[in-house]
Amino acid sequence: MAFLSGLTVLDLASVGPAARASRILADYGMAVVKVAPVAASSGKQTDPVFHAYGAGRGTRRIRVDLKSEAGKEVIYKLAETVDVVIESYRPGVAARLGVGYEDLKARNPRLVYCSTSGYGQDGPYSQWAGHDINYLALGGFLGCSGRDSEGRPAIPGATVADSAGGGMHAVIAIVSALLNRFRNDEGAYLDVAATDGVLSLMSLYLDQYTATGEETGPNTGVLTGKYAWYQVYRTGDDKAIALGAIEGHFYQNLCRLLELEQYIGCQYDDSVQEEMKAAFQEKFLTRSRDEWTQALAAHDTCMAPVLSISEVVRDPHMLARNTFMSARHPQHGEFTQLGPVLAGCERAQPQHQVAAPGTTDTDAVLGAAGFSADDIRRLRDAGSVE
Numbered sequence: 001m002a003f004l005s006g007l008t009v010l011d012l013a014s015v016g017p018a019a020r021a022s023r024i025l026a027d028y029g030m031a032v033v034k035v036a037p038v039a040a041s042s043g044k045q046t047d048p049v050f051h052a053y054g055a056g057r058g059t060r061r062i063r064v065d066l067k068s069e070a071g072k073e074v075i076y077k078l079a080e081t082v083d084v085v086i087e088s089y090r091p092g093v094a095a096r097l098g099v100g101y102e103d104l105k106a107r108n109p110r111l112v113y114c115s116t117s118g119y120g121q122d123g124p125y126s127q128w129a130g131h132d133i134n135y136l137a138l139g140g141f142l143g144c145s146g147r148d149s150e151g152r153p154a155i156p157g158a159t160v161a162d163s164a165g166g167g168m169h170a171v172i173a174i175v176s177a178l179l180n181r182f183r184n185d186e187g188a189y190l191d192v193a194a195t196d197g198v199l200s201l202m203s204l205y206l207d208q209y210t211a212t213g214e215e216t217g218p219n220t221g222v223l224t225g226k227y228a229w230y231q232v233y234r235t236g237d238d239k240a241i242a243l244g245a246i247e248g249h250f251y252q253n254l255c256r257l258l259e260l261e262q263y264i265g266c267q268y269d270d271s272v273q274e275e276m277k278a279a280f281q282e283k284f285l286t287r288s289r290d291e292w293t294q295a296l297a298a299h300d301t302c303m304a305p306v307l308s309i310s311e312v313v314r315d316p317h318m319l320a321r322n323t324f325m326s327a328r329h330p331q332h333g334e335f336t337q338l339g340p341v342l343a344g345c346e347r348a349q350p351q352h353q354v355a356a357p358g359t360t361d362t363d364a365v366l367g368a369a370g371f372s373a374d375d376i377r378r379l380r381d382a383g384s385v386e
Contacts, residue, residue, distance in 0.1 A: 001344055002029025007178070010035060010078055011059075012099065013088035016131075017166025017194050018116045019053045021086055024171045026058035027340035033078065033365055038065045038386050055327050055337060055354045060361035063386035070384035072098045074366070079104040081369045084112045084174055090129075091121045101189045111187040112177040114170055120193035132194075135161035139198030144205060144216055144224055153218075165197025222246065228276035229254060229267065232306065239289035240306035243280075247302075254301040258283050322347035329354040360386060 008031040011022040026032045034056075036047075065071035079085060085104060087094050094100040094115065101113040115121060118130040119138070128134075133155065136142050141160065142153035170192045177188035199206065204223075205216040219225040229245040245251040248267065255264045260279055266272050284292060289305050296303040312318060313336065325339035328351055339349050362385050366376050379385045 001346060003344060004175075005029035005031075007031070007084070008033065008082040009084040009086060009174075010075075010082045011086045012094070013086060013116065015048050015052075016088055016116070017162050017170060017192065018086045018088040018114075019048070020163050020167025021114070021116065021170035021174070022059070023053045023057075024167065024342065025084075025174070026054070027342065027345045030084075032059040033082070033361075034059050034061045035075070035078075036061065036063050038063045038071075038383060040065075040383070050329055050332060050354065050357070051327075051335060051337060055329070055352060057327070057337075057352045060365055061355070062360055062362045062365045065384050066097050066099060068382070068384045070379055070382055074371075074379065074385060075099050076104065076107045077371070078365070078369050079111060080107045082108075082111070083178065084114065086114045086116065086170065086174075088116045091115070091117055091126045105187060105189075109187055110181055110185065112174055112181065112190065113187070114174055114190040114192055116166055116170055116192045116194070118193065119195050121191045132159040132161045135165060135194040135198050139165070139195050140202045140205065141198050144202070144218065144221075146218055146225060160201070161194045161198050165201060166192060166194035169194070169197035169200070226270075226273065227268070228263075228273050228280050231277065231280070233281050233284040235287065235289040235292055236285050237288040237290075241284060241289055241292050241296075242304050242306055244302040244304075250300055250302045253299060254296070254303070257296055257299060257301060325349040325352065327352040327354055330356045362386060 004025060007029075009022055009025055011018060011032055011034045013019055013022075014034075014036065022032045022034070064074050066075065087099070089097070095102070101115070104111055104113060117126070118135050119125040119128055125138070133142075136156065137153075139161070141156075145153045145156065148154045170190070173190045173192055177190060181187060205221070209215050216224055222230060225231060229243055229251050232240050232242050234240055243254065245254045251267050252264050255261055258280070260276075260283065263272070263276050263279070266276065287295070292303070293305045297305070307315060313324060318324070321341075323339060323341055324336050326334060327337045328334045334351075337352070339345075339347055341347065362380075363376055366379070366385070367373075371379075376385070
């Protein structure tokens with residue numbers, strides 16, 4: 001359902017956590033207006049590939065020259081009509097450009113203004129450049145992750161900091177601020193740091209250390225590989241399965257189905273875990289991944305196959321839940337994309353028609369904000385908008 005319909009977000013970012021946030025907000029029905037620099041000033045901005053971030057689904061686009069006074073005035077006018085602004089400049093840059101929170105709050109006191117960054121708007125690291133892997137490193141995530149063949153923390157298979165630590169973090173904060181606005185008729189400034197989001201994800205281990213002095217690392221905790229029953233194992237066809245049999249009854253089911261009943265009483269016996277890991281691995285090498293999935297997954301063992309991306313998009317469970325939808329690009333043709341899959345989103349979607357490269361919705365966006373046709377023509381002639 002379009003829970004956020006009737007609300008509008010002005011997105012001054014192009015990629016990263018802010019783009020993840022506006023993607024989620026759009027999937028819940030919020031109108032998204034994406035602001036990009038005019039062509040002459042767009043050299044430093046990263047333009048996502050055509051299929052990224054839902055390929056612009058539910059998004060209108062406008063190009064604005066923020067270095068011109070007329071361009072700034074466009075943003076001020078738009079800010080008067082929207083509910084949320086998201087930006088991802090390095091801390092301090094939005095204010096120097098004249099589009100910071102105080103600048104826009106003066107035009108719309110009820111505005112929810114969300115600044116996304118890697119390390120936050122203040123603190124000794126606030127000016128560091130960074131990306132997902134850096135925020136995961138600083139937040140302890142990589143330190144607790146498994147190791148690669150050279151003993152280094154393995155690079156995760158998803159941008160956890162950008163997606164959850166930043167994007168979902170921003171959405172939670174924005175929706176909370178909007179609820180407060182409805183109750184108290186006031187806006188808010190949100191300092192969303194992806195690293196803070198990673199710290200929230202790491203709270204079990206951080207709180208364990210601060211309360212007890214016990215530090216979690218690879219192969220030292222229940223969820224980091226210490227025990228044989230919470231592991232990834234290779235199978236006979238050189239694929240893999242994942243086990244997570246934490247609860248005693250699931251663990252017992254697993255041991256019985258693997259015909260390793262001698263370990264039923266050893267679930268938390270540290271002295272035999274390496275022996276158990278070897279025995280489990282030897283057993284899993286006797287069949288293919290799909291054979292083990294057939295034998296274990298539906299029998300209360302907390303087992304699942306490790307799928308590749310190409311297998312995920314063909315998986316019958318995903319297909320049964322309308323996980324994917326169709327899109328068409330004017331140059332690249334028809335393709336499949338991940339649909340709105342978060343709880344409450346409408347999964348049954350018509351084909352998304354992707355805008356042609358360079359296309360903007362400038363006239364429509366400015367017209368809805370109260371600019372006349374003459375105003376828009378003058379702004380275009382001056383190069384303030386495209």
